Amino acid sequence: MQHVRRSPEEIAANRARYEEHQRKGLEFAPKALPAPSPLPAPPVDAVRVIHQEVIPGGWYWSTRIKRGETLRIAQQQGFSTVTLVAWNAAETSERLNLPDTVKMQWTTALSKGRVIFSDMGRVMFSVIEDSSGAHDCLMGGSTATSNLTKYGEGTRNTRDNLVLLATKAGLERRDIPAALSLFAPVRVDQDGKFQWRPELRHEGDYIELRAEMEIIVGLSNCPHPLDPNPDYRPNPVTVTRIAATEPRADDICRTATAEAVRGFENNALAAI
Structure with a gap:
């Protein structure tokens, strides 16, 4: 395949188009997303709990919601x-897509008010x-090699866990998308280097993800x-499946960005 060399003028023009598109996207976004959810996590009404699972340290679990x-x-x-990781249960070729999730919301920081996109x-x-x-x-996540280097033999890793849970769901290695940690x-x-920031952790942290398909x-x-x-020494994690409720018309996840609005329009079209 022949390598195409782009002129400085073409590179500058492409950059200008990108920055203009980014500016418009950020102008549409709210000036501030909601504050982090309060701690400790409020109890879930027992009537709304469909299932609760405790995932031991080192293990995995999958479900359909x-x-x-x-x-x-x-x-x-x-x-x-x-x-x-996640797949559309009706058509598993559609799966979680983190690059699009980041690109379409102009941020790598997922938090309350954001959405997670599929590759469709x-x-x-x-x-x-x-x-x-x-x-x-x-x-x-971790791999057998990264765990062996860090901890020695005998520890479970994320990559192998994902292969096991995908296989049990009738999927293959190639079906596993880039994973969200x-x-x-x-x-x-x-300098573009990854840094671990322990001060960002809070005791009892939790996240709630509403399924949109x-x-x-x-x-x-x-x-x-x-x-x-x-x-x-990974600690057990509690996962609670909570019964559906209808979101409000002004739900911020549905209105925060132009890309989120279009994503939900695509959801609606797929349901027709």
Whole structure:
């Protein structure tokens, strides 16, 4: 394949178009998203709890959730990083897409009021509650090699967990998308290097994700590759599946950005 060299003028023009598109997108966005959700997490009405699961440290779990239902993922027994992947249950070739999630909202910082996109430009999840804001959508989870280097033999890792849960769902390795690491305080410094920021963690952090389509979701509870703790000690994580409620017309997840509005329009078209 022949390499195409672009002139400085063409590069400058492309950059100008990108910055103009970014400016318009940011102008549409609200000046401020909601404040982080309060701690401690409020109790869930027992009548609305469909199922509750505790994922032990190092293990994984998957489930199918219906549109409108909510998953609360909570650190009730200490800090842990939870890695998430997801597929459209009706058509599993549609899956979580973190690059589009970042690109279409002009930020790597997922927090309350943001949405998570699929690779078809549709909204998979709305972040309706979040006490943390310290989630990593850039690095992905641990592998057998990274764990062996850091902890030695005998520890479970995120990549192998995702392969197992995908296989149980009738999927293959190639079906696994780039994974979102929840409760992973990763930031990029001025030199473009990944940094672990422990001060961004809070005891009892939780996040609530509302499903905007029927979804197969997989979760792995393994330490993040940048976690500086030299010991392999992930704590159990509690996941609660909560019955659906109809969002308000002014729901900020549906109105925060032009891209989110279009994503929900795509959801509506797919339902016709």
